[in-house]
Amino acid sequence: MENLEGTNASEEESLESLLYPAPHELPLRPLPAIKCNYTHHFALNVMGKDRHDQYVYRHANGLCIIGLAPTHVVLHPTPSVIGVDFNVGKQSRVEMKACGKRKRNAHILESNSVLCKVMTSDQFFLIRCCVKGVLLEVNEQLVTSPFLLNNQASTEGYVAIMMPKPEDWSKAEKALLTREQYIAERGLSLHA
Amino acid sequence: MQNVFESLPPAPLADLLLRGVCSRCILRFFNVRDTGLRHCISNSSELFFQLRPVLVRVMGEERLNGIQEKVNLEQVSKACKPDGGLPSQTMPRICIVCLGILQLYLQDNVHSADDTDTRKSPVISEVTKTVQKEGHKFDSFCLEISIPALTFVREHALWCYLNSRYSSEGLFKGADVNERIVPLKESLKHLLVRPLEQLWNASFDPNSTFRVALFYKHTNSSAELSFLDGLQGSCSKLGCQGKSKCNNVSKATIGATRENLEYGESLSFVQRSLPSIPLHKFSDHFPWPPPKLDAPCTMTTRCFCRALYVGGRYLKFSRNISQSPWMIDDERKGKSSVQEIIGEKVLLLFKADGYKFHAAGREDIDVRMLGNGRPFLLEITNARVIPTQSELTQVEASLNIIKGEWVKVKGLRHAGIEVFDVMREGEAEKQKEYAAVVWLSRPVSDADFEKLSSLKELKIEQKTPVRVLHRRSLLTRPRIIHWMSCEKIPGSTQYFLLFLCSQAGTYIKEFVHGDLGRTYPNIRSLLDCEAEIWQLDVVGVNMEFV
Numbered sequence: 081m082e083n084l085e086g087t088n089a090s091e092e093e094s095l096e097s098l099l100y101p102a103p104h105e106l107p108l109r110p111l112p113a114i115k116c117n118y119t120h121h122f123a124l125n126v127m128g129k130d131r132h133d134q135y136v137y138r139h140a141n142g143l144c145i146i147g148l149a150p151t152h153v154v155l156h157p158t159p160s161v162i163g164v165d166f167n168v169g170k171q172s173r174v175e176m177k178a179c180g181k182r183k184r185n186a187h188i189l190e191s192n193s194v195l196c197k198v199m200t201s202d203q204f205f206l207i208r209c210c211v212k213g214v215l216l217e218v219n220e221q222l223v224t225s226p227f228l229l230n231n232q233a234s235t236e237g238y239v240a241i242m243m244p245k246p247e248d249w250s251k252a253e254k255a256l257l258t259r260e261q262y263i264a265e266r267g268l269s270l271h272a
Numbered sequence: 273m274q275n276v277f278e279s280l281p282p283a284p285l286a287d288l289l290l291r292g293v294c295s296r297c298i299l300r301f302f303n304v305r306d307t308g309l310r311h312c313i314s315n316s317s318e319l320f321f322q323l324r325p326v327l328v329r330v331m332g333e334e335r336l337n338g339i340q341e342k343v344n345l346e347q348v349s350k351a352c353k354p355d356g357g358l359p360s361q362t363m364p365r366i367c368i369v370c371l372g373i374l375q376l377y378l379q380d381n382v383h384s385a386d387d388t389d390t391r392k393s394p395v396i397s398e399v400t401k402t403v404q405k406e407g408h409k410f411d412s413f414c415l416e417i418s419i420p421a422l423t424f425v426r427e428h429a430l431w432c433y434l435n436s437r438y439s440s441e442g443l444f445k446g447a448d449v450n451e452r453i454v455p456l457k458e459s460l461k462h463l464l465v466r467p468l469e470q471l472w473n474a475s476f477d478p479n480s481t482f483r484v485a486l487f488y489k490h491t492n493s494s495a496e497l498s499f500l501d502g503l504q505g506s507c508s509k510l511g512c513q514g515k516s517k518c519n520n521v522s523k524a525t526i527g528a529t530r531e532n533l534e535y536g537e538s539l540s541f542v543q544r545s546l547p548s549i550p551l552h553k554f555s556d557h558f559p560w561p562p563p564k565l566d567a568p569c570t571m572t573t574r575c576f577c578r579a580l581y582v583g584g585r586y587l588k589f590s591r592n593i594s595q596s597p598w599m600i601d602d603e604r605k606g607k608s609s610v611q612e613i614i615g616e617k618v619l620l621l622f623k624a625d626g627y628k629f630h631a632a633g634r635e636d637i638d639v640r641m642l643g644n645g646r647p648f649l650l651e652i653t654n655a656r657v658i659p660t661q662s663e664l665t666q667v668e669a670s671l672n673i674i675k676g677e678w679v680k681v682k683g684l685r686h687a688g689i690e691v692f693d694v695m696r697e698g699e700a701e702k703q704k705e706y707a708a709v710v711w712l713s714r715p716v717s718d719a720d721f722e723k724l725s726s727l728k729e730l731k732i733e734q735k736t737p738v739r740v741l742h743r744r745s746l747l748t749r750p751r752i753i754h755w756m757s758c759e760k761i762p763g764s765t766q767y768f769l770l771f772l773c774s775q776a777g778t779y780i781k782e783f784v785h786g787d788l789g790r791t792y793p794n795i796r797s798l799l800d801c802e803a804e805i806w807q808l809d810v811v812g813v814n815m816e817f818v
């Protein structure tokens with residue numbers, strides 16, 4: 081019995097030591113989930129409109145998060161979004177989601193198809209897909225909390241999730257900028 | 273032994289013998305079980321020769337000759353020449369009912385005169401050869417016998433004949449032959465079991481995991497059964513049902529694969545539908561009594577060990593090993609897997625053909641499985657050897673002392689199939705405990721710890737994480753975080769250790785970083801700052817298991 085308890089105690093001890101990382105192994109700040117799981121791509125001046133900048137974050141599984149790049153005109157000089165409307169095109173984008181594992185009722189949107197309309201007090205801006213593919217999800221949160229675009233556009237303020245075919249992605253990727261190219265093009269500091 | 277036959281009604285006995293019904297089928301048709309069945313001469317012509325004096329005494333030569341004439345079987349009368357010579361060995365008599373199945377010495381159309389000792393029959397040696405070749409070690413066995421549907425048709429035809437001829441004498445009454453005679457399979461098992469038990473030094477047990485299968489086929493099957501197809505609308509409908517039923521049965525029995533099933537082998541369908549066919553229609557299609565045959569059934573054998581189960585719990589100390597082989601587009605990724613490390617070892621011990629690995633859920637490749645381990649079940653196919661518990665424990669120990677092996681096993685033991693359900697049920701209900709190293713965008717405070725540990729049974733809503741959304745449906749699932757507790761990591765200000773217990777199916781990484789707000793609330797939203805997960809371990813799968 082003594083012996084058994086001894087074993088348990090040492091087992092517990094070794095579990096403890098496994099769980100606690102050595103402080104020197106920990107980076108000052110870990111790579112955020114949005115950076116380590118995705119490759120970042122940017123589309124500048126979408127449809128030829130100045131500073132209509134968008135991002136496409138592509139997950140290793142091929143899905144693409146679409147959203148507003150930090151340099152999008154609606155966020156400058158001060159972020160001023162007050163509303164988001166997914167009722168664009170023949171069918172509301174909210175209704176258009178593909179469902180099930182096999183993504184039935186999949187609607188394929190073109191890279192220039194409109195995802196939503198972003199409104200300020202006196203203007204509106206059209207946000208586009210940037211890649212051809214199946215629309216899996218739109219961020220309905222934006223309808224009730226459009227301000228997410230003002231302060232968290234690259235995370236909680238994402239606009240949609242698309243699933244391009246591999247061949248469509250290869251085509252789209254060529255037209256997009258890498259993060260480094262984007263930073264250089266827009267003259268941003270490295271921490272943007 | 274001949275006394276059994278001497279006590280039977282002489283006229284139908286002589287009739288059956290002369291028509292080529294083997295002694296064992298005769299006993300079946302008189303519903304005689306057991307008595308001396310193994311030790312009687314099966315050959316009807318020889319038995320007739322032996323019984324002839326008795327039959328003459330009981331019924332008189334004249335009446336016997338009358339029957340003999342009526343039967344008009346030339347070869348039988350030739351075989352029983354008045355000079356008393358034995359029936360010719362070159363003239364085999366294949367039983368018109370069992371197609372030779374109960375005549376165990378019948379092989380290559382040659383029939384040995386003395387077939388009372390079943391131990392030396394070709395059937396026994398054939399089956400024994402198969403078992404020896406496969407190399408199973410066993411102390412019990414079960415027989416699975418598959419017979420052609422043709423035997424049922426012939427049983428029915430013979431019954432119809434006997435019923436029409438002798439029911440006025442109070443014999444062979446009733447329409448359904450199946451209720452009146454000893455089933456063919458039962459008689460065959462009777463013949464085989466005792467000799468096999470002695471020969472193999474093992475006991476017959478219907479529940480044994482070691483299955484020995486005998487498949488009998490007959491070339492006449494399709495020709496003689498084709499009438500069933502076109503007979504009645506209702507029959508063909510039944511036929512469909514019968515066929516699907518048969519498929520189910522074949523799954524349950526070993527190796528009863530398509531190739532082993534003959535045309536019209538929907539056995540239970542044939543057996544059940546025969547009594548419902550009007551007699552005049554049946555006689556149009558099939559002669560009573562059934563006609564003679566040129567060849568007996570052929571037999572093939574197989575043996576197989578039914579799936580065995582071994583249960584245990586595994587631990588995984590690596591962030592580079594997945595639970596099952598990791599394949600992308602048929603290309604192997606990663607060196608090994610938990611499944612292979614455990615499975616290959618156990619496979620060797622059982623000398624089995626293969627294994628399947630079932631676990632109560634799974635962790636991501638970069639997540640370690642610590643604490644009490646995760647329950648798993650190995651399904652072992654066609655084991656040649658069943659190891660003892662101490663041999664299992666030895667394998668467990670030998671696996672656990674391998675230096676640098678990232679997978680360990682606890683409590684390896686034999687398990688029943690019911691553990692499957694325990695595991696599946698437990699999977700949905702179980703709680704899981706995790707330890708996560710979490711980073712915050714500001715220094716961690718006592719207030720953060722108090723906030724998190726004060727939350728009990730926290731309800732969260734979790735959209736299918738982006739990382740699995742390409743292969744799973746988009747759904748919002750309610751999940752529960754039962755409790756959380758926090759520990760400081762000495763020497764670090766922005767990292768802490770988060771212990772949490774959650775409902776099965778909760779994605780923990782997403783609960784920490786929020787997955788673009790798609791899991792809500794999350795650690796980010798609860799502490800109102802950025803939060804990232806540095807590493808994750810499963811420290812407990814709370815589930816009762818074997």
Ligand SMILES: [Zn+2]
Pocket residue numbers: 293294295296297298367368369370371372373374375
């Ligand atoms: Zn027979």
